[in-house]
Amino acid sequence: MIESLQREGIYLWYYFSLQFSQIFRYWVLGMVLGSAVSVFLKDYIHRAFRSLQGKRLGGWGIIAASALGIASPLCMYGTIPLAAAFSRSGIRDDWLAAFMMSSILLNPQLILYSMVLGTTPLAIRIASCFLCGIAAGLLIRFAYQEKAFFNFSGFGEPTSRDTDPDPLLRFLKNLGRNVKATGPMFLLGVALSALFQRYVPSDLVADLFGDNRGFGVLMAATIGVPLYACGGGTIPLLQMWLVDGMSMGSAAAFMITGPATKITNLGAVKIVLGTKRFAAYLVFTVLFALLTGWIVDIIV
Numbered sequence: 001m002i003e004s005l006q007r008e009g010i011y012l013w014y015y016f017s018l019q020f021s022q023i024f025r026y027w028v029l030g031m032v033l034g035s036a037v038s039v040f041l042k043d044y045i046h047r048a049f050r051s052l053q054g055k056r057l058g059g060w061g062i063i064a065a066s067a068l069g070i071a072s073p074l075c076m077y078g079t080i081p082l083a084a085a086f087s088r089s090g091i092r093d094d095w096l097a098a099f100m101m102s103s104i105l106l107n108p109q110l111i112l113y114s115m116v117l118g119t120t121p122l123a124i125r126i127a128s129c130f131l132c133g134i135a136a137g138l139l140i141r142f143a144y145q146e147k148a149f150f151n152f153s154g155f156g157e158p159t160s161r162d163t164d165p166d167p168l169l170r171f172l173k174n175l176g177r178n179v180k181a182t183g184p185m186f187l188l189g190v191a192l193s194a195l196f197q198r199y200v201p202s203d204l205v206a207d208l209f210g211d212n213r214g215f216g217v218l219m220a221a222t223i224g225v226p227l228y229a230c231g232g233g234t235i236p237l238l239q240m241w242l243v244d245g246m247s248m249g250s251a252a253a254f255m256i257t258g259p260a261t262k263i264t265n266l267g268a269v270k271i272v273l274g275t276k277r278f279a280a281y282l283v284f285t286v287l288f289a290l291l292t293g294w295i296v297d298i299i300v
Contacts, residue, residue, distance in 0.1 A: 008198075015194035019236050026116045026235075027186050034109030035174040038073040039162050045071050046082060049099060053090050059141065065095040066133030069102035070111075070126070079103045080268050081159075084152035093149045094141035102133030104269075105259050109178075113235050117242060117251075120300065124252050128292045132256060135288060150272050189233035193240045206245025217293030220250035221257045221286055234258060249297030256289035 037045075049068045052061050074082065083096050106129040114122045140149050161177070164170040209216040238251055259265065261282070270278045 011198055012194050015197045016190055019190050019193045019197075019240070023113075023116045023190070023236055023239065026113055027182070030109040030112035031175060031178045031182065033112050034073050034107065035171055035178050037071075037108045039167070039171045039174050041071075042073055049095075050086060050089060050091070052095065059094075059138070061092070061095045062098045062134055062137035062141065065098040065137060066102040066130050069099040069133055070106045070129060071108065072099075072103050073107050073109065074103065075264070080152075080272060083150070083272075087150060087152050093144060094137045096150060097140040098133040098137030101136035101260075102129055104265050105129035105132060105256060110259075116235060117239055120248065121238075121242065121251055121255075124248060124296055124300075125255050128252050128256060128296075132288050132292075136284065139284065149277065151274060152272060185233035186236075189236040192233075193236035196237065196240055202244035205241050209241060209250040210245035210247045214294065214297075216247055216250040217253045217290060217297065220246070221253040221289040221293065223254070247293075247297050248300040249293035249295070252296045253289040253293030256292060257285060260285040260289075 045068055049065065052064060055061070057064065072079065079100055083100055086096060086099075087093070106125065111122070111126065114125050117125075162170045162174055164173060208219055234254075238246075238254065242248075242251055269281060273281060
Protein backbone atom coordinates (compact mmCIF):
# COMPACT_ATOMS: atom_id res chain seq x y z
CA MET A 1 0.00 0.00 0.00
CA ILE A 2 2.74 2.43 1.00
CA GLU A 3 4.81 1.52 -2.05
CA SER A 4 1.78 2.09 -4.26
CA LEU A 5 1.18 5.54 -2.77
CA GLN A 6 4.84 6.42 -3.15
CA ARG A 7 4.75 5.34 -6.78
CA GLU A 8 1.65 7.44 -7.44
CA GLY A 9 3.32 10.39 -5.75
CA ILE A 10 6.36 10.01 -8.01
CA TYR A 11 4.15 9.88 -11.10
CA LEU A 12 2.19 12.97 -10.04
CA TRP A 13 5.37 14.88 -9.20
CA TYR A 14 6.78 13.98 -12.61
CA TYR A 15 3.72 15.31 -14.43
CA PHE A 16 3.60 18.40 -12.19
CA SER A 17 7.27 19.26 -12.63
CA LEU A 18 7.12 18.65 -16.39
CA GLN A 19 4.13 20.96 -16.84
CA PHE A 20 5.59 23.52 -14.43
CA SER A 21 8.90 23.68 -16.31
CA GLN A 22 7.11 24.15 -19.63
CA ILE A 23 4.85 27.01 -18.56
CA PHE A 24 6.61 28.75 -15.65
CA ARG A 25 8.63 31.17 -17.79
CA TYR A 26 5.49 32.27 -19.66
CA TRP A 27 3.74 32.93 -16.37
CA VAL A 28 6.66 35.03 -15.13
CA LEU A 29 6.97 36.95 -18.39
CA GLY A 30 3.22 37.49 -18.41
CA MET A 31 3.28 39.00 -14.92
CA VAL A 32 6.24 41.23 -15.78
CA LEU A 33 4.52 42.46 -18.94
CA GLY A 34 1.18 42.91 -17.20
CA SER A 35 2.71 44.96 -14.39
CA ALA A 36 4.80 47.02 -16.83
CA VAL A 37 1.73 47.86 -18.90
CA SER A 38 -0.29 48.63 -15.78
CA VAL A 39 2.33 50.95 -14.31
CA PHE A 40 3.83 52.63 -17.37
CA LEU A 41 1.33 52.36 -20.25
CA LYS A 42 -2.16 52.10 -18.72
CA ASP A 43 -2.78 55.85 -18.67
CA TYR A 44 -1.65 56.22 -22.29
CA ILE A 45 -4.03 53.44 -23.39
CA HIS A 46 -6.97 54.95 -21.55
CA ARG A 47 -6.18 58.45 -22.84
CA ALA A 48 -6.11 57.03 -26.35
CA PHE A 49 -9.61 55.64 -25.83
CA ARG A 50 -10.86 58.90 -24.35
CA SER A 51 -9.39 60.78 -27.31
CA LEU A 52 -11.82 58.97 -29.62
CA GLN A 53 -14.58 61.16 -28.17
CA GLY A 54 -15.70 63.82 -30.60
CA LYS A 55 -14.18 62.13 -33.63
CA ARG A 56 -16.61 61.11 -36.33
CA LEU A 57 -15.58 57.49 -36.42
CA GLY A 58 -19.04 55.95 -36.26
CA GLY A 59 -18.81 52.15 -36.38
CA TRP A 60 -15.04 52.33 -36.90
CA GLY A 61 -14.71 53.49 -33.31
CA ILE A 62 -15.94 50.07 -32.22
CA ILE A 63 -12.89 48.46 -33.82
CA ALA A 64 -10.51 50.84 -32.05
CA ALA A 65 -12.35 50.35 -28.75
CA SER A 66 -12.09 46.57 -28.96
CA ALA A 67 -8.35 46.75 -29.65
CA LEU A 68 -7.79 49.16 -26.75
CA GLY A 69 -9.81 46.87 -24.47
CA ILE A 70 -7.37 44.04 -25.16
CA ALA A 71 -4.44 46.37 -24.53
CA SER A 72 -5.87 47.51 -21.18
CA PRO A 73 -4.34 45.60 -18.22
CA LEU A 74 -7.31 46.14 -15.88
CA CYS A 75 -9.56 43.37 -14.61
CA MET A 76 -13.32 43.84 -14.97
CA TYR A 77 -13.72 45.34 -11.48
CA GLY A 78 -11.11 47.93 -12.47
CA THR A 79 -12.61 48.46 -15.90
CA ILE A 80 -16.15 49.31 -14.74
CA PRO A 81 -15.27 52.49 -12.75
CA LEU A 82 -13.10 53.50 -15.70
CA ALA A 83 -15.96 52.82 -18.13
CA ALA A 84 -18.24 54.89 -15.88
CA ALA A 85 -15.81 57.79 -16.16
CA PHE A 86 -15.63 57.30 -19.94
CA SER A 87 -19.44 57.33 -20.12
CA ARG A 88 -19.69 60.57 -18.14
CA SER A 89 -17.19 62.17 -20.51
CA GLY A 90 -19.41 61.29 -23.47
CA ILE A 91 -18.02 58.02 -24.83
CA ARG A 92 -20.76 56.13 -26.67
CA ASP A 93 -22.27 52.93 -25.28
CA ASP A 94 -21.37 50.86 -28.36
CA TRP A 95 -17.71 51.82 -27.99
CA LEU A 96 -17.87 51.09 -24.26
CA ALA A 97 -19.44 47.67 -24.96
CA ALA A 98 -16.61 46.77 -27.34
CA PHE A 99 -13.96 47.99 -24.89
CA MET A 100 -15.44 46.17 -21.90
CA MET A 101 -16.14 42.89 -23.75
CA SER A 102 -12.64 42.51 -25.14
CA SER A 103 -11.17 43.65 -21.82
CA ILE A 104 -13.03 40.82 -20.05
CA LEU A 105 -11.68 38.24 -22.47
CA LEU A 106 -8.03 39.20 -22.89
CA ASN A 107 -5.20 41.41 -21.68
CA PRO A 108 -1.45 41.69 -22.39
CA GLN A 109 -0.59 39.36 -19.50
CA LEU A 110 -2.92 36.61 -20.71
CA ILE A 111 -1.56 36.95 -24.26
CA LEU A 112 1.90 36.04 -22.99
CA TYR A 113 0.48 33.17 -20.90
CA SER A 114 -1.23 31.83 -24.01
CA MET A 115 2.01 31.69 -25.98
CA VAL A 116 2.71 28.33 -24.36
CA LEU A 117 -0.28 26.90 -26.28
CA GLY A 118 1.42 27.51 -29.61
CA THR A 119 1.14 30.00 -32.46
CA THR A 120 -2.23 28.86 -33.82
CA PRO A 121 -4.18 28.82 -30.52
CA LEU A 122 -2.64 32.18 -29.61
CA ALA A 123 -3.67 33.74 -32.93
CA ILE A 124 -7.17 32.28 -32.61
CA ARG A 125 -7.51 33.62 -29.07
CA ILE A 126 -6.47 37.15 -30.02
CA ALA A 127 -8.63 37.23 -33.16
CA SER A 128 -11.73 35.74 -31.51
CA CYS A 129 -11.57 38.09 -28.50
CA PHE A 130 -11.07 41.10 -30.78
CA LEU A 131 -14.04 40.07 -32.94
CA CYS A 132 -16.19 39.35 -29.88
CA GLY A 133 -15.65 42.91 -28.70
CA ILE A 134 -16.59 44.23 -32.14
CA ALA A 135 -19.71 42.02 -32.24
CA ALA A 136 -20.81 43.28 -28.82
CA GLY A 137 -20.31 46.88 -29.90
CA LEU A 138 -22.27 46.41 -33.12
CA LEU A 139 -25.18 44.79 -31.29
CA ILE A 140 -25.42 47.73 -28.89
CA ARG A 141 -25.05 50.19 -31.77
CA PHE A 142 -28.04 48.82 -33.67
CA ALA A 143 -30.24 47.56 -30.82
CA TYR A 144 -29.90 50.53 -28.43
CA GLN A 145 -29.74 53.57 -30.67
CA GLU A 146 -32.33 55.56 -28.73
CA LYS A 147 -31.63 54.51 -25.14
CA ALA A 148 -28.74 53.89 -22.79
CA PHE A 149 -27.50 50.32 -22.37
CA PHE A 150 -25.33 50.68 -19.25
CA ASN A 151 -26.23 51.98 -15.81
CA PHE A 152 -23.14 53.45 -14.19
CA SER A 153 -24.95 55.31 -11.42
CA GLY A 154 -23.12 55.08 -8.14
CA PHE A 155 -19.67 54.60 -9.65
CA GLY A 156 -17.09 57.24 -8.83
CA GLU A 157 -13.79 58.00 -10.49
CA PRO A 158 -11.44 55.01 -10.70
CA THR A 159 -8.64 54.89 -8.15
CA SER A 160 -5.15 53.58 -8.74
CA ARG A 161 -3.01 51.60 -6.32
CA ASP A 162 0.13 52.50 -8.27
CA THR A 163 0.87 55.71 -6.39
CA ASP A 164 4.47 55.35 -5.22
CA PRO A 165 6.53 58.27 -6.58
CA ASP A 166 9.44 55.97 -7.44
CA PRO A 167 8.70 54.26 -10.79
CA LEU A 168 10.74 51.16 -9.91
CA LEU A 169 8.98 50.72 -6.56
CA ARG A 170 5.62 51.25 -8.29
CA PHE A 171 6.45 48.46 -10.69
CA LEU A 172 7.76 46.09 -7.99
CA LYS A 173 4.71 46.63 -5.77
CA ASN A 174 2.39 45.99 -8.72
CA LEU A 175 4.37 42.87 -9.60
CA GLY A 176 4.09 41.64 -6.01
CA ARG A 177 0.31 42.06 -6.09
CA ASN A 178 0.27 40.26 -9.42
CA VAL A 179 2.20 37.28 -8.03
CA LYS A 180 -0.10 37.13 -5.01
CA ALA A 181 -3.23 37.26 -7.16
CA THR A 182 -2.24 34.77 -9.87
CA GLY A 183 0.30 32.49 -8.20
CA PRO A 184 -2.09 30.20 -6.27
CA MET A 185 -4.34 29.69 -9.31
CA PHE A 186 -1.34 29.04 -11.54
CA LEU A 187 -0.08 26.30 -9.20
CA LEU A 188 -3.60 24.88 -8.90
CA GLY A 189 -3.85 24.74 -12.68
CA VAL A 190 -0.56 22.87 -12.96
CA ALA A 191 -1.66 20.46 -10.21
CA LEU A 192 -5.01 19.79 -11.93
CA SER A 193 -3.18 19.22 -15.20
CA ALA A 194 -0.95 16.63 -13.50
CA LEU A 195 -4.00 14.84 -12.10
CA PHE A 196 -5.69 14.84 -15.51
CA GLN A 197 -2.56 13.49 -17.19
CA ARG A 198 -2.24 10.70 -14.66
CA TYR A 199 -5.85 9.61 -14.24
CA VAL A 200 -7.85 10.78 -17.31
CA PRO A 201 -7.17 8.76 -20.49
CA SER A 202 -6.15 10.91 -23.45
CA ASP A 203 -8.67 8.98 -25.58
CA LEU A 204 -11.48 10.39 -23.44
CA VAL A 205 -10.35 13.96 -24.12
CA ALA A 206 -10.15 13.22 -27.84
CA ASP A 207 -13.61 11.62 -27.79
CA LEU A 208 -15.21 14.54 -25.94
CA PHE A 209 -13.47 17.52 -27.51
CA GLY A 210 -11.86 16.28 -30.70
CA ASP A 211 -13.46 13.52 -32.74
CA ASN A 212 -17.06 14.74 -32.53
CA ARG A 213 -16.25 18.37 -33.18
CA GLY A 214 -19.72 19.89 -33.10
CA PHE A 215 -20.51 18.27 -29.76
CA GLY A 216 -16.97 18.95 -28.54
CA VAL A 217 -17.37 22.69 -29.07
CA LEU A 218 -20.66 22.61 -27.15
CA MET A 219 -19.03 20.67 -24.31
CA ALA A 220 -16.03 23.02 -24.15
CA ALA A 221 -18.24 26.10 -24.13
CA THR A 222 -20.35 24.56 -21.37
CA ILE A 223 -17.52 23.53 -19.05
CA GLY A 224 -15.90 26.91 -19.52
CA VAL A 225 -18.70 28.40 -17.41
CA PRO A 226 -18.05 26.61 -14.07
CA LEU A 227 -14.42 25.56 -14.56
CA TYR A 228 -12.71 28.84 -15.41
CA ALA A 229 -11.01 30.50 -12.46
CA CYS A 230 -8.33 32.66 -14.05
CA GLY A 231 -6.21 32.65 -17.18
CA GLY A 232 -3.10 31.39 -15.45
CA GLY A 233 -5.01 28.51 -13.90
CA THR A 234 -6.57 27.20 -17.11
CA ILE A 235 -3.62 27.53 -19.49
CA PRO A 236 -1.98 24.30 -18.18
CA LEU A 237 -5.26 22.42 -18.65
CA LEU A 238 -5.74 23.77 -22.17
CA GLN A 239 -2.18 22.87 -23.11
CA MET A 240 -2.70 19.30 -21.95
CA TRP A 241 -6.12 18.97 -23.60
CA LEU A 242 -4.77 20.19 -26.94
CA VAL A 243 -1.96 17.62 -26.77
CA ASP A 244 -4.51 14.90 -25.95
CA GLY A 245 -6.68 15.69 -28.97
CA MET A 246 -8.93 18.65 -28.14
CA SER A 247 -9.95 20.38 -31.37
CA MET A 248 -8.90 23.97 -31.94
CA GLY A 249 -12.53 25.03 -32.13
CA SER A 250 -13.29 23.51 -28.73
CA ALA A 251 -10.32 25.36 -27.26
CA ALA A 252 -11.54 28.62 -28.84
CA ALA A 253 -15.02 28.16 -27.34
CA PHE A 254 -13.55 27.47 -23.89
CA MET A 255 -11.31 30.55 -24.12
CA ILE A 256 -14.38 32.75 -24.72
CA THR A 257 -16.95 31.39 -22.28
CA GLY A 258 -14.34 30.88 -19.54
CA PRO A 259 -13.25 34.48 -18.85
CA ALA A 260 -16.63 35.93 -19.88
CA THR A 261 -18.41 33.86 -17.22
CA LYS A 262 -15.74 33.99 -14.53
CA ILE A 263 -17.58 34.55 -11.24
CA THR A 264 -15.89 37.86 -10.39
CA ASN A 265 -16.52 39.17 -13.92
CA LEU A 266 -20.17 38.12 -13.79
CA GLY A 267 -20.71 39.98 -10.54
CA ALA A 268 -19.22 43.14 -12.00
CA VAL A 269 -21.18 42.93 -15.26
CA LYS A 270 -24.46 42.26 -13.44
CA ILE A 271 -24.09 45.54 -11.56
CA VAL A 272 -24.11 47.70 -14.69
CA LEU A 273 -26.54 45.69 -16.82
CA GLY A 274 -29.45 44.63 -14.66
CA THR A 275 -31.19 41.27 -14.88
CA LYS A 276 -32.58 41.26 -18.43
CA ARG A 277 -29.52 42.68 -20.13
CA PHE A 278 -27.28 40.46 -18.04
CA ALA A 279 -29.20 37.43 -19.36
CA ALA A 280 -28.75 38.78 -22.89
CA TYR A 281 -25.01 39.09 -22.20
CA LEU A 282 -24.81 35.42 -21.21
CA VAL A 283 -26.76 34.30 -24.28
CA PHE A 284 -24.55 36.43 -26.55
CA THR A 285 -21.37 35.01 -24.98
CA VAL A 286 -22.38 31.36 -25.36
CA LEU A 287 -23.69 31.80 -28.91
CA PHE A 288 -20.57 33.67 -30.01
CA ALA A 289 -18.36 30.98 -28.44
CA LEU A 290 -20.26 28.19 -30.20
CA LEU A 291 -20.21 29.96 -33.56
CA THR A 292 -16.50 30.74 -33.20
CA GLY A 293 -15.67 27.15 -32.25
CA TRP A 294 -17.57 25.67 -35.16
CA ILE A 295 -16.03 28.09 -37.67
CA VAL A 296 -12.51 27.49 -36.32
CA ASP A 297 -12.96 23.71 -36.61
CA ILE A 298 -14.12 24.09 -40.21
CA ILE A 299 -11.16 26.29 -41.13
CA VAL A 300 -8.44 24.63 -39.05
